[in-house]
Every structure is written in C-alpha cells, then in structure tokens.
Amino acid sequence: MNAIVLHGCDLADGQGKALRHGVDIVVDGDAVREIVPSRAVATYGPANEIVDASGMLVLPGLINNHTHGTAYGPLFPSGHEALRREQVLANLDRHLLEGTTTVLCVDGFVTAEALARTDEAHPVNVILASCNTPACLEAATVADGSGLTEASRAFTARRAVDAGAVALGEIGAGHTLGGGGASYMYIPAEIERRTGIGVTPRQADALKVAVLGRRISASSFDPDAVEEALAAAGLAGKLSVPDTRELVSHIVLPAFDIALRGLAEAAGQARQAGIPVLVHNAAASMTQVAAIAKTDVALIAGHSNHSSFEPREALEHAERLKELGAIVDVSTLDTFGAQRLTRGPELLYAMFSAGVVDTISTDYAGGHHDPILLAIDRATKAGVVGLPAAVAMATANVADAIPGIAPRRGRVVPGALADLVMTDPAALHQVGAVMISGKIVVRDGRRVTA
Ligand SMILES: [Zn+2]
Structure with missing residues (x-):
C-alpha cells in the first residue's frame, strides 16, 4: 500500500511533550499510521513516497x-x-x-x-x-x-x-x-471623506482614545488630548475639536x-x-x-x-x-x-x-x-x-x-488525521511543506496545484 513517509524529522506532537528527534512519520490515506525511530529508506519499498525531512521540525497543522x-x-x-x-x-x-x-x-x-x-x-x-x-x-x-x-x-x-x-x-x-476596527477602518474612512486627508490607524486610535477613552465612555472626552491628536495627525485647522468629538462618537x-x-x-x-x-x-x-x-x-x-x-x-x-x-x-x-x-x-x-x-x-x-x-x-x-x-x-x-473545531486533529499521534507542517526549526515561520488529511498541499513553501 502507498504511504507517505516524512523521513528523519524532529517532532513536536502538539501535546506539549518534549520534542522527539530523528523519527519517521508514516502517513497512510488520510491518517498518521505510525511514528517510529528513523529507519533506512530501503525498508519502506518503492511504492511509498519518501519525503526527506532530515533537519526539519514537524508539527500538527x-x-x-x-x-x-x-x-x-x-x-x-x-x-x-x-x-x-x-x-x-x-x-x-x-x-x-x-x-x-x-x-x-x-x-x-x-x-x-x-x-x-x-x-x-x-x-x-x-x-x-x-x-x-x-x-x-x-x-x-x-x-x-x-x-x-x-x-x-x-x-x-x-x-x-x-x-x-x-x-x-x-x-x-x-x-x-x-476597538481596532473603528481605528483602522471606520474612523479613517470618515475623516478622509470629510477632509480628504488620510490618517493612519494609530492616529485614528489616538483620536478615538482622546474622545472616548480606552474603555469607551462619553464622559472620558478630553478636549486637550483631542487637540493634540488632531495636530499629530495633520488635521489641525481641518477638523475642529467638537467636530472630532461628534465624528468619533457617531461612529463608535x-x-x-x-x-x-x-x-x-x-x-x-x-x-x-x-x-x-x-x-x-x-x-x-x-x-x-x-x-x-x-x-x-x-x-x-x-x-x-x-x-x-x-x-x-x-x-x-x-x-x-x-x-x-x-x-x-x-x-x-x-x-x-x-x-x-x-x-x-x-x-x-x-x-x-x-x-x-x-x-x-x-x-x-x-x-x-x-x-x-x-x-x-x-x-x-x-x-x-x-x-x-x-x-x-x-x-x-x-x-x-473548542471540541467541534478539529476532531482527530491537533496532535501527531497514530490514528490522527494527517494535518502536518514541516518547517525550519531555526526559523519556524519558514514553512516548507504542509499536509492536510494526508495530502501534500504545500511543497517547498508553495501551494501545490492539482
Ligand atoms: Zn476582537
């Protein structure tokens, strides 16, 4: 039968246990069949696909x-x-x-x-x-x-x-x-509509906090802080303090x-x-x-x-x-x-x-x-x-x-669905390969197209 073997990798199994070094992960159909100390490639026979994973770290998807x-x-x-x-x-x-x-x-x-x-x-x-x-x-x-x-x-x-x-x-x-959506989306859009000036999310956030405070309350209005935030955003003379109060309050x-x-x-x-x-x-x-x-x-x-x-x-x-x-x-x-x-x-x-x-x-x-x-x-x-x-x-x-989110997923153990990530242990975000339900969908950091 055709299996895919991730050969000679290290493994973080998702359960928080210490890393295992030098293992083969044998994937059969959509699931992990076994995890064993690395064997010679020849023992697997020609029908199986061997993925060289030496020096790589494998994690659950x-x-x-x-x-x-x-x-x-x-x-x-x-x-x-x-x-x-x-x-x-x-x-x-x-x-x-x-x-x-x-x-x-x-x-x-x-x-x-x-x-x-x-x-x-x-x-x-x-x-x-x-x-x-x-x-x-x-x-x-x-x-x-x-x-x-x-x-x-x-x-x-x-x-x-x-x-x-x-x-x-x-x-x-x-x-x-x-929250953030007001600061990176709704407030900048309305300021731009009224003044033609684009402001950054951080500048919009400062205006929001000056008008409503971190916890969002009309009583937190701080006109001096609004003035300062307007100046910092390049809006002095373009938007008044009362207008800013109205604009931000009206959105939030x-x-x-x-x-x-x-x-x-x-x-x-x-x-x-x-x-x-x-x-x-x-x-x-x-x-x-x-x-x-x-x-x-x-x-x-x-x-x-x-x-x-x-x-x-x-x-x-x-x-x-x-x-x-x-x-x-x-x-x-x-x-x-x-x-x-x-x-x-x-x-x-x-x-x-x-x-x-x-x-x-x-x-x-x-x-x-x-x-x-x-x-x-x-x-x-x-x-x-x-x-x-x-x-x-x-x-x-x-x-x-979240019990329903990923049954049989999240752990690399025999019987689990084979959602696996193979990555560089020295730069974890440099993902090399990804498998979902036993199918390789990313190779060499790129989507595999069918
Ligand atoms: Zn949220």
Missing part, C-alpha cells in the same frame, strides 16, 4: 481560532461588505503557507451554505462560528451592516449551531465595540451599548447550545467578559493581549479569567510586522512569561496579522515560553478548547 475574511460572506461581526472571493482565497492561502490547516471564521454572519462553498474551494478546513443573536445583529446593523443579506440575517445563531457552528463568536467584536457609540448587551446574550445562547462563546476581550469589554467568566459557559477570551489594555491590567484580567476557568487566547495581531496598532511584543511576552496563555490565534489586524509560527519563533527565542508548550497553544489546546 495549526488550528487558528480567531480569523476574519476566511469565508464567503459578510466581513466582521459588524456585517461589513463581503470581501471578493479571490481575496478570501488569498487570505486562506496565506494562512496555509503560514502552517495553518484549520481556521475558525469568526466573522459571525456567514451562512452554512457559503461556508461550505468556501471550504470546498480551498484545502484549509474552514469552520463556522456565529454571532447572529438578536443584540449582535442589531449592533451590526447600527455599526455597519453593509454586507448583511437576507440570508445572512435569517441565519441565526440557533440555526448556525444546528448546521454545525462549533462556537458563538466573535461576540462584541472591535468593529461594533469601538450607537452600536456600543447594544454590542455590550450582546455579550451576555450570546453567552446564554452558547451555554444552552453546549458550545463555547468566543468574545472580544479588550479594555472596553473586560467587565462584561469577567461577568461571563463567572457563569458556567465555556468562554474563550479572544486576543487578551489587545492593545487597548494597559499591560498590568491585561495580565491581572487574564489571571482572573483563568482562575474562573476561561480559556485565555492571545492573538499575533500586527505585533512583529506592520505594527499599525500593536507597538511591539512586550505584552504578548509578559503573558507567556506569566503562564496565562492557553491558545494563540492571529485575528485580522486589518489584513496585517503576523503568522502564528513567527510569534512562536520569536517568543521561544526570547525565552518566554518553551517550544512544545507554544506549539500546543496553536494545536491541541485549541482542539480541546
């Missing part, structure tokens, strides 16, 4: 629990206009080339039918989540809603769960809760309270359905997130290293959430590359060092998210987390936290 723009349908839980299909496929390609074989799309208004079409069009396993509860739908409609069709509105969370959604999420996403506040209400509502529905609720965890939502953590729903606190937190606040909040049994997720965001909103890895590293991280995802960061393996590469080199533990955070831990 990564399971990314927080992605946007990875399925056909409204973008973000604000129901924004859908991306073009080519862009969705390009986003999936990027995840795949970064070693991710399963993504949870947390845009939240994608229908099962559109999800199935996406999944069929691309080798990455695309999994459904829903944010379509009454309050979240209302928040989306108020905040944006430009991409919400009749079908996506009618596809409620309850229907999504019946159709296989494995979690409710993202609940209270930045685009409805004055109408959906805000509704979205906050949506958190408890979605948690209740998730508990009833027996699936996890994945929430936008940021300075503006932390009180509601902590309240949910006290209930008995399975809670995933998304991107707990969000840039709206003060570092100490983020750590204490994450520790508290963990004590209450929540899963603490961190996202790579744009920490290492674009740094349009995230200034650097300090908070991410502090959270690894404190031992509070359960899972690692990417989030979207306006399309500028960094690869999970880049974050693991840098964090392990910085000595803030061990490699086996970090790999588990992107594989088995995710599979365990």
